Amino acid sequence: MNADLHIHTWFSDSTLSPVQVVTYAREMGLKAIAICDHDIIDGAKEAVEYASGSIEIVPGVELSAVAMQHEIHILGYFMDMNDSCFNERLEAFRKARISRIFEMIERLAAIGIKIDSSQIFEAAGKGSIGRVHVATVLCRENIVSSVQEAFNLYLGYNKPCYIKKTRISPEEAIKIIREAGGVPVLAHPGVSKCDEIIPELVRLGIKGIEAYHPMHPLPLWKHYEKLAKKHRLLITGGSDCHGTARGHMMIGTVRVTMEKVEKLRTV
DSSP: OOEEEEEOOTTTTOSOOHHHHHHHHHHTTOSEEEEOOBTOOHHHHHHHHHHTTSSEEEEEEEEEEEETTEEEEEEEESOOTTOHHHHHHHHHHHHHHHHHHHHHHHHHHHTTOOOOHHHHHHHHTTSOOOHHHHHHHHHHTTSSSSHHHHIIIIISTTSTTOOOOOOOOHHHHHHHHHHTTOEEEEOOHHHHTOGGGHHHHHHHTOOEEEEEOTTSOHHHHHHHHHHHHHTTOEEEEOOOBBTBTTSSOOTTSSOBOHHHHHHHHHO
């Protein structure tokens, strides 16, 4: 079990740089990792350059979509990172994220919490900005005691400062990945609670299910293995590591075999 196929960097919502991710992964004895940042491929590019072949970096991305009131996440693997159309689409998603941040700032101000947008953009650096960066600033300003508290009180779903993401359909997310030469995989379906739409996702071109995930208890691992076999889908898995943003370091805690990596590569 020598591959972790779901890791984030500070180009999206992790505390780790691509260099740190590669370093930790090597220390854990991993042979391959997939960098799956939200709406951006730059972390994977940087990891490839730093790794220099010492560990395989699978180009990945994580896209959000909505179907039948479910927010689902689609992972893409082995895209052409230099595909111009693919990068243009991701850039459009990142611009929408920026608009969303300003709306959150307005919502916070309306309830008496004033923070400067420049602090949030500084927290995000050159990556894909999101709620975690707003939460980080709220922590720094001692408005909340933790990132989780920021989500619980203000930024989580149905909380006073929550703003919906730009919504695309699963069909569009799958198409974006496939047109860039990638393999679309349904991320952590047990978290999204979306089993009833899996047959439709198969029809739309999904190629795999992330059965192995830290938020899937063991019975769900078995459940999604069976579903994958039923629909002739690949089985993937990973730690969904966000550095220390969600507590302890997760890299390598959920792994798959290199055989599964090869199946992804050749599907």
